[in-house]
Amino acid sequence: MRSAAPGVVSLPGRTADHEPVAVGRGPDGRRVGVLAGRRQNGGVDLHRDALRAIASREPLRAWGPGVEDLPWANPEFSERMLHEHLTQDHELASRRLDTIDRQVELLRGWLGIEAGQSLLDMTCGPGLVARAFARHGITVTGVDIAPAAIRHAIEITGGLPCIFIEADVREVPLPVAEFDAAIYLYGQPGVPVPEVQREILTRIRRSLRPGAPIVLEVRDAASVDRRPQLRWWTGSRGLFGRDDKFVLTERIWDEDARATVERDIVLDIETGALNTFGVTERAYEMDEVESLLASAGFPTVEFHRGWDGLDFDDSVSWMVAIGR
């Protein structure tokens, strides 16, 4: 893999010590190389081992080892992720507060849910969406696996009719025929492997009153960029920790699985420690959503592609489906 394009690295399989093994250009056009150094650490050259591991990494494939999902439940990761949820600089983890308010306005209308009724929010994150519903008198039960997100959700909803459960949506016990509606937003329904995903939806169906709706928000296959991507950056900010690091991000479209697969390889510049983070996300055509929802007990589906034109960062890439 070699390219002179800005930000694209070349990763030859082997190299002599002190020769750049990963070379690219930063956003400012500066040429940057990572050196295979001679830092001996307990007799082991961690940098060299790390770079060899990068060079011989597994090709990406949907739900392959290390790319099933992010480590949401990890306490330190969840603290760092909370920061990403709450920032108003981007919408990569949660939407901005004003976007959420406008989304909840639409959702209340689409669902016909009113004060005094109950809502199940699967993968509720830090409770921003739950709070927006609860402010309209709707009782919300939120489920999320991330400890920092649940802590924050509880903090911001004092006095509002909300309950939060720190649990995995794949196994959380849910009451039967209890809720007037359910939401499962922001692409998360496309992350579990398909069999598990159907199981989760079936369990949500059982927790709803007869005929009650579910909202799924999944990635619209029509809008997915299917070109393979390889990018890198260096720095000490962000989700992967505060140490100086070199981050290589690669992404593919797996046509068989109809999913994007993304992996971040994080090399600690000081110690040579290597960590990887990965996630697979299924994208959908409308008929695929219809058969998925039908198989989980929701025979009727109504679509709001691109949130019916609501204006926010990447609104066109989302498909909102309401199953009943």
Ligand SMILES: C[S@@+](CC[C@H](N)C(=O)[O-])C[C@H]1O[C@@H](n2cnc3c(N)ncnc32)[C@H](O)[C@@H]1O
């Ligand atoms: C992209 S965020 C969306 C959060 C929230 N729905 C929102 O729109 O702001 C995805 C959330 O899913 C949660 N999550 C991922 N896998 C989960 C699982 N298996 N069980 C429960 N929560 C999970 C994460 O902890 C994270 O809070």
